[in-house]
Amino acid sequence: QNVALPFAHGEKLQLIDMNQSAYFEEALKMRSLLQEFECSRASKPGPVTIVGFPEHIFTQSSGFVTAFFMAIQERYFGSFVQRVLDTPLDIRLHYGHPDVLDKVHFMVRGGVSKASKEINLSEDVFAGFKTTLAGGSVVFREYHHVGKGRPTNLMEINGFFAKLSAGAAAACSTRDVHRFSNGLPTVRLLSYYYSSLAFYLHDVIVLHVTLLIPYLLCTLTLLDLDHDYNSYLSDSLSLVALMPIAIATTSCLPSFFMVYYERGAAAAANFFLGLLVTVSPVYFIFISQTKSHHFSRTVAAGGASYFAPRRNASVLHVHFHELYALFAQSHFWVAFDVAVMLSIAHVWSVSSRLLQATWSTWTLALCFVAAPFLYNPQAFELAQLCDDVRKWREWMRGGGWDAWWEQTRSVSTSGVQTAEHAWNSQFTLALRAFFYGFVASVLRLKAASAESVDIGYVLDERFVAAVCVLPMLLLLLPCLLFDLFATTAQHRTRAAHARLSSRGWRAPGVPVEVRGVARGR
Helix, strand or coil, X not given: CCXXXXXXXXXXXXXXXXXXXXXXXXXXXXXXXXXXXXXXXXXXXXXXXXXXXXXEEHHHHHCCHHHHHHHHHHXXXXXXXXXXXXXXXXXXXXXXXXXXXXXXXXXXXXXXXXXXXXXXXXXXXXXXXXXHHCCCXXXXXXXXXXXXXXXXXHHHHHHHHHHHHHHHHHHCCCHHHHXXXXXCCHHXXXXXXXXXXXHHHHHHHHHHHHHHHHHHHHHHHHCCXXXXXXXXXXXXXXXXXXXXXXXXXXXXXXXXXXXXXXXXXXXXXXXXXXXXXXXXXXXXXXXXHHHHHHHHHHHHHCCCCCCCCCCCCCCCCCCHHHHHHHHHHHHHHHHHHHHHHHHHHHHHCCCCCHHHHHHHHHHHHXXXXXXXXXXXXXXXXXXXXXXXXXXXHHHHCCCCHHHHHHHHHCXXXXXXXXXXXXXXXXXXXXXXXXXXXXXXXXXXXXXXXXXXXXXXXXXXXXXXXXXXXXXXHHHHHHHHHHXXXXXXXXXXXXXXXXXXXXXXXXXXXXXXXXXXXXXXX
């Protein structure tokens, strides 16, 4: 972008992505949009250098549930949030294309973006920092818009939010953000915090606190201290139990109020019912964990990398080994840890009301595991499931598992690790190994005690079935049901075709020798 900047004609500049489209009727408004650089100077303290406007997400009509979720999130941020950021907060910056920029203003200040591929991963946002520090102003107008294509399947949406989270974490350590934060008054500084950093940091805090509960319960239970530190008086509607539900609710409410404001109460109620039918809380909880994992990982170890989504309307099935390689470190392993720690706490807990306080944490772990399969096309077809198992075995036997494992062990994707990053990595691994070693040693003593032998919890068939066999049955049951429904539908279609064929009807595309023409309807 910066290299091509001197070759652009005129004094104003508009940057368009490859996944954006324009409309003729919107192009007629460009004259009015350029006039905003002159007319908006009275309402802003400095000269207007960026004019922003919303985008129309045309991939919303592709038919994908995840594409609809993504379009709703983008529309809410691109219209309602930026409207408030512009007036009255006056903290609306540059969040990417297709804003119109003052070319002369940015050419003498180093360009429209930053070129470092790691620390400036979200390169577009630095144009807003740069122009604000130079005394420029940013305005937002909603009478003009362009089309925008966003990812449609869960895998690309997850990569997109991972890139945004890592870019936001990397931007926190830049000089631009440091100077920008030091030069803002208190109101604008808090507005900037809640509109950028807090969007990811709050997910980190809430999810880390929620996922810390199973580890604490497991430790207290193994040390026989759970009755001293936990009265077990909390019910199923306590604050801790409802924390994951609060995450999903706060993610759904903005889009609900947006539809209510634009289309009325009836359309908002229909929209909310659609969110419940499509199990949208599972999606929002899964994406929250994605943002939390990549933001905290980039802050601790660095290594932010770019994710290039294809943004094509793909209906292809993603195999299980690809899902595992993509989500194991951020979701699957976390869910497994939570399930194991909660199982240990339930086995040796002195209270029978523990499930009332931990049911939401179980639900959280289930969302981490179920979302990739729930929003993966053809995931519950029995034939496709068998093919996934076969390709997963090939992957484990030398088809790329070792290379993936070495990649997950590397802390920084850039290949450059400082002494601080190396120390943090080794300290975290040592602490984790110490904790798991403590749990294993105490678990062995617990299992050998007289109370455990008398109760029969350790090798009880019901406990093994609940922990190991039950998840497999829950996965196979939808596959069998979907396969049964598909087989029944195929039989009904063939029977209908046979009845119509007996009356002289032929399916389109089938060559039939015409011997005569029948009269009548």
